[in-house]
Amino acid sequence: MMLTRESLLNWAMIAALLIVPVAAWSLDEPFIITLATKAAILALAGVGLNIALGLGGLISLGHAAFFGIGGYAMGILAAHAQNYEPLFEWPFLFEGSNQMPLIWLVAVVFSALAALVIGALSLRTSGVYFIMITLAFGQMLYYFAISWSAYGGEDGLSIWVRNEFPGLNTLDPIQFFAIAYVILCLALAFAARLARSPFGLALAAARQNEDRVQAVGLTPFTLRLTAFVISGAITGLAGALFADLNRFVSPTMLSWHTSGEIMIFVILGGVGRLYGPVAGTALYILLEHLLGGISDYWQIFLGVLLLLIVLFARGGLIGALAGREKAHG
Amino acid sequence: MADVVLKTDALNKSFGALQASRDVSLDLRPGEIHALIGPNGAGKSTLIKQIAGNLTPDSGTVELLGREVTALDTVARARMGLGRTFQISALAMEYTVLQNAVLGALGGRGRVFHFFRNVMKDPELLERARDALERVGLTDDANRRTADLSHGQRRQLEVAVALTLKPRLFLMDEPMAGLGTAGSKALTGFLDGLRQEAPILLVEHDMDAVFALADRISVLVYGQIIATGTADEIRANAEVRRAYLGEEDAA
Ligand SMILES: Nc1ncnc2c1ncn2[C@@H]1O[C@H](COP(=O)(O)OP(=O)(O)O)[C@@H](O)[C@H]1O
Numbered sequence: 001m002m003l004t005r006e007s008l009l010n011w012a013m014i015a016a017l018l019i020v021p022v023a024a025w026s027l028d029e030p031f032i033i034t035l036a037t038k039a040a041i042l043a044l045a046g047v048g049l050n051i052a053l054g055l056g057g058l059i060s061l062g063h064a065a066f067f068g069i070g071g072y073a074m075g076i077l078a079a080h081a082q083n084y085e086p087l088f089e090w091p092f093l094f095e096g097s098n099q100m101p102l103i104w105l106v107a108v109v110f111s112a113l114a115a116l117v118i119g120a121l122s123l124r125t126s127g128v129y130f131i132m133i134t135l136a137f138g139q140m141l142y143y144f145a146i147s148w149s150a151y152g153g154e155d156g157l158s159i160w161v162r163n164e165f166p167g168l169n170t171l172d173p174i175q176f177f178a179i180a181y182v183i184l185c186l187a188l189a190f191a192a193r194l195a196r197s198p199f200g201l202a203l204a205a206a207r208q209n210e211d212r213v214q215a216v217g218l219t220p221f222t223l224r225l226t227a228f229v230i231s232g233a234i235t236g237l238a239g240a241l242f243a244d245l246n247r248f249v250s251p252t253m254l255s256w257h258t259s260g261e262i263m264i265f266v267i268l269g270g271v272g273r274l275y276g277p278v279a280g281t282a283l284y285i286l287l288e289h290l291l292g293g294i295s296d297y298w299q300i301f302l303g304v305l306l307l308l309i310v311l312f313a314r315g316g317l318i319g320a321l322a323g324r325e326k327a328h329g
Numbered sequence: 330m331a332d333v334v335l336k337t338d339a340l341n342k343s344f345g346a347l348q349a350s351r352d353v354s355l356d357l358r359p360g361e362i363h364a365l366i367g368p369n370g371a372g373k374s375t376l377i378k379q380i381a382g383n384l385t386p387d388s389g390t391v392e393l394l395g396r397e398v399t400a401l402d403t404v405a406r407a408r409m410g411l412g413r414t415f416q417i418s419a420l421a422m423e424y425t426v427l428q429n430a431v432l433g434a435l436g437g438r439g440r441v442f443h444f445f446r447n448v449m450k451d452p453e454l455l456e457r458a459r460d461a462l463e464r465v466g467l468t469d470d471a472n473r474r475t476a477d478l479s480h481g482q483r484r485q486l487e488v489a490v491a492l493t494l495k496p497r498l499f500l501m502d503e504p505m506a507g508l509g510t511a512g513s514k515a516l517t518g519f520l521d522g523l524r525q526e527a528p529i530l531l532v533e534h535d536m537d538a539v540f541a542l543a544d545r546i547s548v549l550v551y552g553q554i555i556a557t558g559t560a561d562e563i564r565a566n567a568e569v570r571r572a573y574l575g576e577e578d579a580a
């Protein structure tokens with residue numbers, strides 16, 4: 001395999017994301033491990049969005065919906081389990097769950113279903129209308145969650161003990177980090193394969209030229225809807241992990257601020273660059289941490305940075321460091 | 330099998346007060362090149378779009394391979410075997426030349442919903458794509474970015490992508506435009522042989538090419554076909570000379 005500058009950079013980033021928390025662990029700095037875990041989880045959300053945004057060209061401002069559904073999947077299942085209140089009794093007795101694998105499965109299935117419905121309706125439009133409709137769906141779920149008093153309404157749901165993963169102690173920060181890190185790596189590997197697959201070729205072609213794709217007998221709508229569902233499912237999985245990290249889920253996870261943040265991770269790192277979300281999230285969390293200590297208005301700096309990237313460095317951080325993207329192949 | 334591959338019956342299409350197609354009836358027979366000529370704005374591209382399925386006619390029907398397709402969309406018509414080149418190149422500009430050709434091969438073959446295997450290592454698709462590139466003379470440019478191609482090379486790639494579909498008929502909207510004399514000549518020679526594989530409905534401005542190639546020529550003026558016939562018949566047609574060829578002589 002030829003090592004391009006971009007792939008070297010990618011390796012360096014993914015190694016750094018592992019080395020920093022391991023070093024923090026040996027120095028007994030759990031806070032840094034938690035920051036790295038947060039970075040890995042948010043990067044995962046970005047990897048999900050990047051499949052729709054980068055590969056498919058679908059500017060979704062509604063990905064908080066999937067992130068939040070993932071979060072609530074964890075919150076609801078775990079809340080029932082910790083309170084010994086059955087979630088349902090028919091067709092079989094189900095008392096909720098504190099097992100991560102099951103929680104993830106539920107998070108993925110429900111966020112994929114939501115993406116299927118939201119995508120099927122909003123992909124009939126394009127451009128600004130698509131942005132507005134995805135935004136509207138996200139906000140709809142946000143207001144629904146606020147009024148859903150059975151699950152905490154505005155206050156959200158707190159979980160006392162982090163959920164379990166067979167064979168691991170998830171309360172140990174480094175072990176929980178390991179879970180998030182491995183899932184991120186798997187998602188990156190999946191996204192890399194997807195981009196090179198027959199489906200990825202057709203999807204990215206539909207972004208570049210819809211007429212061409214139709215003229216060779218492929219339907220852009222179906223390609224995009226499939227991408228949207230995959231994208232929503234990955235972001236939903238990230239939501240479940242994020243809620244587990246905080247042991248808390250609230251409507252904030254569903255708000256358009258969250259959608260905007262996930263999009264910012266992708267843009268900062270580089271839209272359509274495989275490791276863009278990793279770079280973007282790391283940069284975001286560093287800035288938040290460093291500048292946030294200096295000034296409460298650190299987001300102004302973030303805004304200026306975003307503006308500079310959009311105007312002058314379309315490839316984001318990765319584009320600035322590794323140059324123009326090589327057409328994949 | 331139908332004795333005509335394509336047939337339009339009394340197509341009408343208006344844009345507001347402007348009637349871009351008036352009762353257009355034409356057909357395309359196996360093995361032929363049917364050229365469609367006419368001055369700029371005559372409605373040639375509008376007709377092509379109705380045949381390909383991008384535009385719905387106000388009235389009239391389109392028949393493809395013996396089946397009425399007026400209500401079918403572009404994708405369905407492409408799948409039936411309609412291979413089309415666009416007047417303004419419609420290619421994936423960020424892709425390499427080879428990737429565009431592989432995209433065509435993928436569309437032609439189907440099985441697009443595969444998420445894991447590397448499409449650029451699929452021997453069947455690569456062979457189909459490379460074969461098409463070779464036929465239009467783009468083999469040496471296979472790994473160049475499409476955006477970096479010259480205008481003429483993009484036209485060639487349009488034709489190559491249509492070839493990868495192995496279509497039952499070709500619709501070509503001004504494939505020679507901007508090719509230059511040598512390029513036009515080469516493409517003329519190529520299309521000459523191509524008609525054996527699948528008939529071609531050819532919109533073209535290059536009169537040398539049209540008269541050299543066409544088995545039949547239809548002349549479109551103000552949205553209406555004023556004559557259809559062999560090259561000699563069209564040259565001799567008084568109305569055509571007055572309405573179209575005459576204009577060129579005078580110019
Ligand atoms: N979408 C459209 N809306 C309005 N007018 C159009 C549209 N498409 C084409 N026309 C008009 O229809 C006429 C025929 O155009 P076109 O089919 O492109 O001509 P040709 O390809 O023969 O040069 C022109 O006058 C053109 O301006």
Ligand SMILES: [Mg+2]
Pocket residue numbers: 373374375416
């Ligand atoms: Mg035209």
